[in-house]
Amino acid sequence: MVATLLTLMFSTGSDEFGERKAFFGSLVFETVEKDNGATGITTGIDNPVPIIVLFLVLTVILTMVQIIYRGLKQRRDQLLNETPGN
Known part of the structure; x- marks a missing residue:
């Protein structure tokens, strides 16, 4: 999810303003132009x-x-104990 948010941040152009959503609408990245010409950025979870x-x-x-790994490991140990010579 962090990678998705970073992709949203860096895919927004310098002259693009607005809200962009990702990951089924859960992550939000919004850029707005402030009164003094600066760009305001808001990120979060919607x-x-x-x-x-x-x-x-x-x-x-x-x-x-x-669980599958433990079961397979237990079965392996069981088979190793059943072999002659152990």
């Missing part, structure tokens, strides 16, 4: 739901990978 869903999906996937 909708946290996609970020929460991503976190939950990654947590489930990583947990499943860890």
Whole structure:
């Protein structure tokens, strides 16, 4: 998400003003022209739901990978203990 926000920041031209959204509308990058000619920048989270869903999906996937790894390691140890000569 940080990379997406950085991409939004650096893909905005120097004369472009307005709001840009990314990652299903959850990240916002807005540039506005101030009264004195300076450029004001605002970044933030507009909708946290996609970020929460991503976190939950990654947590489930990583947990499943860890459970599968432990099961395979346990099966390997079991097979090594069953071989003659050990």
